[in-house]
Amino acid sequence: TPISSPDLSTCAQGTNLNTQQPLDVNCCPPFSDKIIDYKLPHAAHLRLRPAAHLATEEYIAKYEKATELMKALPDDDPRSFMQQANVHCAYCNLTYDQTGDPSEKLQIHNCWHFYPWHRWYLYFYERILGKLIDDPTFAIPFWNWDNPDGMAIPAMFVKENSPLNDERRSQTHLPPSPADLLYSSTAKTDPNIIIPTNLTEMYGEMVRNVSNVEDFYGAKYVVGTAPDPGPGTVERGSHTALHVWVGDPRSPAGEDMGNFYSTARDPIFYSLHANVDRLWSVWRGLRGSKPKEFKEADWLNASFVFYDENAQLVRVRVKDTLEDVKMGFSYQKVELPWLDKRP
Numbered sequence: 001t002p003i004s005s006p007d008l009s010t011c012a013q014g015t016n017l018n019t020q021q022p023l024d025v026n027c028c029p030p031f032s033d034k035i036i037d038y039k040l041p042h043a044a045h046l047r048l049r050p051a052a053h054l055a056t057e058e059y060i061a062k063y064e065k066a067t068e069l070m071k072a073l074p075d076d077d078p079r080s081f082m083q084q085a086n087v088h089c090a091y092c093n094l095t096y097d098q099t100g101d102p103s104e105k106l107q108i109h110n111c112w113h114f115y116p117w118h119r120w121y122l123y124f125y126e127r128i129l130g131k132l133i134d135d136p137t138f139a140i141p142f143w144n145w146d147n148p149d150g151m152a153i154p155a156m157f158v159k160e161n162s163p164l165n166d167e168r169r170s171q172t173h174l175p176p177s178p179a180d181l182l183y184s185s186t187a188k189t190d191p192n193i194i195i196p197t198n199l200t201e202m203y204g205e206m207v208r209n210v211s212n213v214e215d216f217y218g219a220k221y222v223v224g225t226a227p228d229p230g231p232g233t234v235e236r237g238s239h240t241a242l243h244v245w246v247g248d249p250r251s252p253a254g255e256d257m258g259n260f261y262s263t264a265r266d267p268i269f270y271s272l273h274a275n276v277d278r279l280w281s282v283w284r285g286l287r288g289s290k291p292k293e294f295k296e297a298d299w300l301n302a303s304f305v306f307y308d309e310n311a312q313l314v315r316v317r318v319k320d321t322l323e324d325v326k327m328g329f330s331y332q333k334v335e336l337p338w339l340d341k342r343p
């Protein structure tokens with residue numbers, strides 16, 4: 001049976017997955033049982049997500065304004081910045097029972113729902129921001145960390161007093177340090193080593209280490225599966241390394257970016273994930289006639305719930321996430337400098 005949308009009334013205290021202790025924050029969303037089955041609206045205008053390092057001043061001002069308005073919404077508004085951050089916590093930190101098997105918890109990471117779930121999450125986050133500034137074409141920026149020109153934390157996220165900044169970040173990894181996509185406790189510091197190693201890593205995650213669909217997406221996860229059956233290449237590799245690399249070693253457990261419950265409190269989270277999402281689209285484009293997704297109903301029919309830009313609770317399905325353009329967004333075209341980086 002596919003994973004189906006959680007019953008919000010089962011949301012309970014979660015687990016801090018870095019410490020394995022009970023979570024000391026409540027990240028359950030405001031309750032509602034009025035759920036509408038979401039239909040993708042006809043998109044009159046495409047939202048074109050720009051590379052963050054190429055974004056114009058005008059765009060940055062717009063994004064700052066929208067984020068400021070989101071941060072100013074009342075705390076109990078499901079569209080407020082903190083409630084949006086908590087969406088990630090609730091779907092990750094074992095707060096929900098699996099619908100159909102209360103003995104197992106719901107965790108959308110480290111399994112085949114990683115890409116579709118995050119795509120929906122960004123989708124509503126972007127629509128809420130766009131609504132707040134009354135711009136139906138507003139699109140979130142992506143952090144182009146698979147390109148040497150975009151590997152550092154993009155400048156818009158480190159401006160003083162910007163709503164896009166966050167104090168809880170590693171102070172030794174601020175720009176111009178290029179992100180280390182293989183970051184671990186033994187840190188490399190020489191950009192001349194980090195950059196080529198990153199490109200080889202991306203080639204591995206996107207091409208060399210992917211022989212079948214599951215390698216890329218992650219392992220099967222259905223009702224009754226224990227959390228974390230196994231991540232795909234990008235989730236396991238560059239994606240997780242970046243979370244830890246941005247997170248603040250001075251905070252108790254990797255906060256903000258390096259801990260699941262707090263990661264989406266850092267606005268850069270949404271740009272890290274916009275790039276993960278973009279890489280999903282890129283990967284599909286590279287597949288040619290090879291399968292681009294699972295054909296099993298257990299994947300396609302899985303569902304989640306989110307609050308939309310009108311604060312309406314909606315049920316969404318994995319099968320509606322396959323084409324970004326059908327969802328009304330796309331990505332600025334940039335080069336793929338890792339594509340010829342066979343080790």
Ligand code: C2O
Pocket residue numbers: 088092109118239243273
């Ligand atoms: Cu939901 Cu990058 O984790």
